[in-house]
Amino acid sequence: MSAASSAALAVEGISKSFRLGRESFQALRGIDLALAAGEFVSVVGPSGCGKSTLLRIIAGLETPDAGRVTIGSSTPAETTAAHRLGIAFQDHALLPWLSVAENIALPYRLAGMTVDQARVQELARLVGLGDFLRARPRQLSGGMRQRVSIARAMVLKPVVLLLDEPFGALDLVTRRHLNLEMQRIWGELGTTALLITHSVDEAVQFGNRVFVMAARPGRMHAEFAVKLPRPRDRRVTASPEFVALVQKVAAALDDATAASTASGMPG
Amino acid sequence: MARVLEQGWLRSLLGFALFFILWETAGRTGALGASFPSLSEIATAFDTPVKRGLFTRSMAVTVHSSLIAFAVGAAIAVGLALISAVLPSLENGIDSLASGIYAIPAIAFGPILILIAGPETTPIVLGVLSAFFPIYGAFVSGLRFTPSAYLDLSGALGASRARAFLLLKVPHAMPALIDGLRLGAPGAILGVVLGEWFGAPRGLGVVIVGSMQNVRIPQLWAAALLVVACSLIAYFALSALHRLCVRRFAW
Ligand SMILES: Nc1ncnc2c1ncn2[C@@H]1O[C@H](COP(=O)(O)OP(=O)(O)O)[C@@H](O)[C@H]1O
Ligand SMILES: [Mg+2]
Numbered sequence: 001m002s003a004a005s006s007a008a009l010a011v012e013g014i015s016k017s018f019r020l021g022r023e024s025f026q027a028l029r030g031i032d033l034a035l036a037a038g039e040f041v042s043v044v045g046p047s048g049c050g051k052s053t054l055l056r057i058i059a060g061l062e063t064p065d066a067g068r069v070t071i072g073s074s075t076p077a078e079t080t081a082a083h084r085l086g087i088a089f090q091d092h093a094l095l096p097w098l099s100v101a102e103n104i105a106l107p108y109r110l111a112g113m114t115v116d117q118a119r120v121q122e123l124a125r126l127v128g129l130g131d132f133l134r135a136r137p138r139q140l141s142g143g144m145r146q147r148v149s150i151a152r153a154m155v156l157k158p159v160v161l162l163l164d165e166p167f168g169a170l171d172l173v174t175r176r177h178l179n180l181e182m183q184r185i186w187g188e189l190g191t192t193a194l195l196i197t198h199s200v201d202e203a204v205q206f207g208n209r210v211f212v213m214a215a216r217p218g219r220m221h222a223e224f225a226v227k228l229p230r231p232r233d234r235r236v237t238a239s240p241e242f243v244a245l246v247q248k249v250a251a252a253l254d255d256a257t258a259a260s261t262a263s264g265m266p267g
Numbered sequence: 268m269a270r271v272l273e274q275g276w277l278r279s280l281l282g283f284a285l286f287f288i289l290w291e292t293a294g295r296t297g298a299l300g301a302s303f304p305s306l307s308e309i310a311t312a313f314d315t316p317v318k319r320g321l322f323t324r325s326m327a328v329t330v331h332s333s334l335i336a337f338a339v340g341a342a343i344a345v346g347l348a349l350i351s352a353v354l355p356s357l358e359n360g361i362d363s364l365a366s367g368i369y370a371i372p373a374i375a376f377g378p379i380l381i382l383i384a385g386p387e388t389t390p391i392v393l394g395v396l397s398a399f400f401p402i403y404g405a406f407v408s409g410l411r412f413t414p415s416a417y418l419d420l421s422g423a424l425g426a427s428r429a430r431a432f433l434l435l436k437v438p439h440a441m442p443a444l445i446d447g448l449r450l451g452a453p454g455a456i457l458g459v460v461l462g463e464w465f466g467a468p469r470g471l472g473v474v475i476v477g478s479m480q481n482v483r484i485p486q487l488w489a490a491a492l493l494v495v496a497c498s499l500i501a502y503f504a505l506s507a508l509h510r511l512c513v514r515r516f517a518w
Contacts, residue, residue, distance in 0.1 A: 059423040081425045082425065085425070087424075097517075106434070110420075111425060111426065
């Protein structure tokens with residue numbers, strides 16, 4: 001029995017090519033990934049290595065050329081049709097014409113379900129926006145917008161949470177602060193989660209495991225287990241163990257980037 | 268003084284005042300020819316109750332027709348835009364139909380329309396035709412260019428097409444729709460006035476043609492300026508609405 005069959009999220013042998021004019025180029029080749037229930041896995045990789053494509057395939061927004069994705073015992077299409085997927089993007093994709101509360105409640109309305117106001121308020125409080133329920137996204141800072149988008153991703157109690165560089169557009173200070181907050185939130189909710197990031201620090205801080213991807217074609221390059229205590233607050237992130245692991249992952253990322261360049265297109 | 272000039276409306280007001288002063292001067296000196304009257308000369312078109320009555324009656328007819336033309340044109344435009352967005356198989360057909368309607372030269376078509384629809388209805392029909400296209404075009408492009416992030420969101424959340432349409436696409440397209448309405452309103456007035464030229468019984472267009480035939484220069488200008496005023500009022504009112512709508516629906 002393979003590890004994948006008992007996983008909350010299993011990605012097996014995913015490959016994906018895109019047409020580029022008359023040519024076709026391989027964005028992903030033979031990706032395997034398995035997340036146990038409640039596990040938080042981070043993926044880092046050079047830009048353009050296919051991280052977002054992998055996430056979009058898991059979310060059912062793209063179809064792979066080969067391989068399959070299983071969420072619990074369902075396909076991505078079945079999971080989205082059951083409204084059990086949570087997703088947050090770098091571009092928070094909030095609707096400017098809705099209030100914070102309405103944005104968080106949007107998944108209910110898109111799913112045709114009655115809005116659970118208590119749940120909406122609970123999540124708003126959890127992400128620290130309990131006093132901003134009626135505010136418009138335009139009136140919020142970048143960090144607050146991302147909190148709304150993460151609350152929105154969590155509101156339907158998804159079986160898997162997919163995060164595509166949700167902190168990528170934020171300044172460093174906001175990002176640090178939000179990282180800690182999100183760890184606390186995730187600690188409370190315990191959802192199985194896949195985080196894509198280009199920050200090694202962030203990957204190690206969040207992940208039970210960290211995967212490093214290489215590009216052209218996008219593939220798994222290295223995997224690290226993170227056995228540091230939680231919450232990974234400043235005490236942990238300043239510890240020699242954390243720093244050493246970050247350096248190891250960063251070295252692997254450098255390796256992966258070099259490997260990508262070497263196997264890449266000329267020029 | 269500089270502080271005062273920073274007020275936008277004050278600057279507009281000053282601009283208008285300057286424009287009117289130049290106009291009055293040009294008219295009085297005859298700098299632009301005998302057919303270019305001064306403002307005070309144009310004002311003589313309103314100097315008796317009978318003359319004023321003619322203008323109020325004509326303007327009431329033109330405004331009424333324009334409102335009907337605008338409402339009907341907007342309704343058809345919105346309806347067709349929604350149909351083409353919901354039924355992609357009809358998209359190309361409806362686009363061609365819309366451009367076809369737009370391409371009809373009203374001038375050539377007017378006299379035929381008089382025969383078919385009659386002189387009372389012709390202004391409204393031409394008004395509908397010219398209001399329709401900008402509204403249709405703006406709303407359709409607003410509905411078509413939904414940000415891909417919204418589509419990803421609705422896909423990942425398993426939204427039905429109908430819900431994604433009503434909750435994401437339509438609200439996103441609201442500023443574009445109001446923008447179209449703002450361009451369609453002067454179009455409706457233009458179409459109506461043009462339609463009135465082709466022998467309508469009443470309206471500012473009728474006054475324009477009549478004054479031209481009888482060489483009543485101040486009356487001709489007065490009627491033309493009233494048409495311009497109606498257009499501007501409609502345009503600025505809808506521009507204000509557009510600003511509100513952008514504040515409500517966009518970043
Ligand atoms: N829909 C698409 N059509 C063509 N090429 C695409 C498409 N989506 C992504 N790509 C290409 O696939 C590669 C991987 O993209 P992406 O998954 O966004 O990378 P990452 O998120 O790691 O930066 C890039 O070279 C990108 O240009
Ligand atoms: Mg990406």
